[in-house]
Amino acid sequence: MNPEEIKDLKEWDTKHLWHPFTPMSEYAEEDPLIIARGEKNTLYDVEDNAYLDGISSLWTNVHGHNHPTINKAITEQLGKVAHTTLLGITNKPAVRLAMALTEITPPGLSRTFFSDNGSTAVEAALKIAYQYHRQKYNREPKRSSFITFSNAYHGDTIGSVSLGGIERFHETYRKLLFPTYEVPSTYCYRCPVGEEKETCNLKCFGRLERLLETNGHEIAAIVVEPLVQGAAGMITFPEGALRRLRELADRAGTLLIADEVAVGFGRTGSMFACSQEDVTPDLLCLAKGITGGYLPLAATLATEEIYSAFLGRPEENRTFFHGHTYTGNPLAAVAALASLQVFKEEKTLSGLQPKIKKLWDGLEIFKELHHVGEVRGLGVLVGIEIVHIPLTKRPFPPAERVGHRVIMEARKKGVILRPLGDVIVLNPPLSITSDEIEKLLDVTYNSIKLVTKETAGRYSSVER
Ligand SMILES: Cc1ncc(COP(=O)(O)O)c(C=O)c1O
Structure with a gap:
């Protein structure tokens, strides 16, 4: 690229682009x-x-970038069709990907709802959980609150910010958010209950346990980033904590939403973090690595039990009234399928x-x-x-x-x-x-x- 063009790009970038999570005054002074x-x-x-x-x-x-297998899959699909809607009709890559995700995620997650980023994957999950309790066989309309962890990060839409617990990111929007019950996370370096990691016996879960005893009946779901709270600065869960969470959710009759947007697709060493503790969440949120990092795509997976609560005649209004324009985009879906192929081949x-x-x-x-x-x-x-x-x-x-x-x-x-x-x-x-x-x-x-x-x-x- 010639120096003149580079100079223009740098100038236009600082003049016209608004970068996410970036203090722009300082950015403008740095060489982009x-x-x-x-x-x-x-x-x-x-x-x-x-x-x-x-x-x-x-x-x-x-x-890696520019991977021949993923490039080829996207290019071939581009020669067929770039985008069609999933609202009421379907497309081959989205069908095949939904099937593939069912096969590789923890057992029991049989339904995939597509969206296009991590925040919307979480947003869909929390709306599904809320609606599920109102429509399931033994309805529990009182279940409308969520339990979240301090230091959590689930995205930037108002729903996902409501579930978040990072002061620096979320405080500004406090009045726009719906209230949740926040319980301490396992930030052992700065233990929220003043214990030592080696001997604590997961005392920080005490508040969660008491909360479920007193208010369990009003909880729609517990939302967690399994094994690692990424945006909090890679705060890890002690071994067994996720399994314990599954048990506590079951005992309280509430759902467990696992947000694997950051940890999914191999980051923790296994394909999914939940698998390391043999946990199947009721709802699983995926994004980021799903396409190998090539195109925006997200998925919210649900159990058949949850899905079936949304069935009925159209006039009963049990439908999940939620969907994004680029939901199940075929280009993104073939990228995701190609990424899974590379996982196998390499x-x-x-x-x-x-x-x-x-x-x-x-x-x-x-x-x-x-x-x-x-x-x-x-x-x-x-x-x-x-x-x-x-x-x-x-x-x-x-x-x-x-x-x-x-x-x-x-x-x-x-x-x-x-x-x-x-x-x-x-x-x-x-x-x-x-x-x-x-x-x-x-x-x-x-x-x-x-x-x-x-x-x-x-x-x-x-x-x-
Ligand atoms: C755990 C988790 N959930 C949700 C999100 C939001 O994803 P996105 O930025 O694609 O909306 C992130 C992003 O970092 C994340 O780490």
Whole structure:
């Protein structure tokens, strides 16, 4: 691309584009990174500088960019038809994908409702849960509340924001949101009930258990990000916690909604996080990696028990009155089918285990960095929490934007990362190679070391 064109693009970007979750005043002062193409796990900017995609283009890419199998599937479908509606009619890729999802998700989820992003997958799930209790055989119209976890993130539509628990993202919209019962999440590094991880016996679930005893009858569903709360900074669930949640939901006669938008499609080391604890949720939300990171698509899967409550004559109005224009888009559906084919052909999941081991072995030395408070996560999902004072876990002042500065430093060294506050997130494509893991770790380590040392240096030695 010639320098003149690049200059124009940079100018128009800051003049006309409004970037999501981006403080725009500051962004406008930085040199924008304009991506031109991708090849395997590397992205190239308009000047052909290479960057390792350390966050899978916002947790979506699975098998690498420009994968021939996925490209071919999309191109072939494009020669047939790009889009037709699922409202009242159907299309071959959507049918085949619904069938395929039934086969690979936890047993018992037989119905797929398509939408086009993670927020809408969750939005559909919460409306299905709400309507289900009103239409099922033994109706329970009082079940209209949801139990959510602190630090949860389920998307940006008003319904999914209502289920969220991240102050920084959600507080602004508080008055627009419907109330939920929020219970503590398993943020062991800053334990919400002041216990030690090794001996706590899941005491943080106490509030949830008491709540279900007193108010269980009004709960439509418990909503959870299984095993890892991604946007919270990769907060993990202790082993057995998800299974316990399933038991508690069953005992209270309420539904369990598993939001696997971030953790699904191999990120935790298995195809779905729920499978690691043999849990079948009543509703399962999928998006992000579903198309291998190629096109927007989401799915909300339901049990036959839930689905059957929506059957009846049209005039009974039991229909699920919800649907998005691009629901079940054939191009996106063939991309998803091709991604599943690659999982099989490249034996992605079995090949992933040694990579996960290498990643976590390499992360050990991060714990020796003075300002690294905790390194946590599961599979390829990694959160490195940076603190100012390790003893008290005090963060750096927000104005320092330490997380942001770390990822800008990593960018200079050829790796794309994105922070969540002062938690540095690694979430590479499952196709990452051994050499790339080394580069990812090396660059992240050196960027954290440099920025934290420089920042701490500006405070008094007592504070350091
Ligand atoms: C667990 C979870 N649910 C829902 C969403 C929302 O997905 P989307 O951004 O596609 O709307 C996200 C996005 O990060 C997520 O991590």
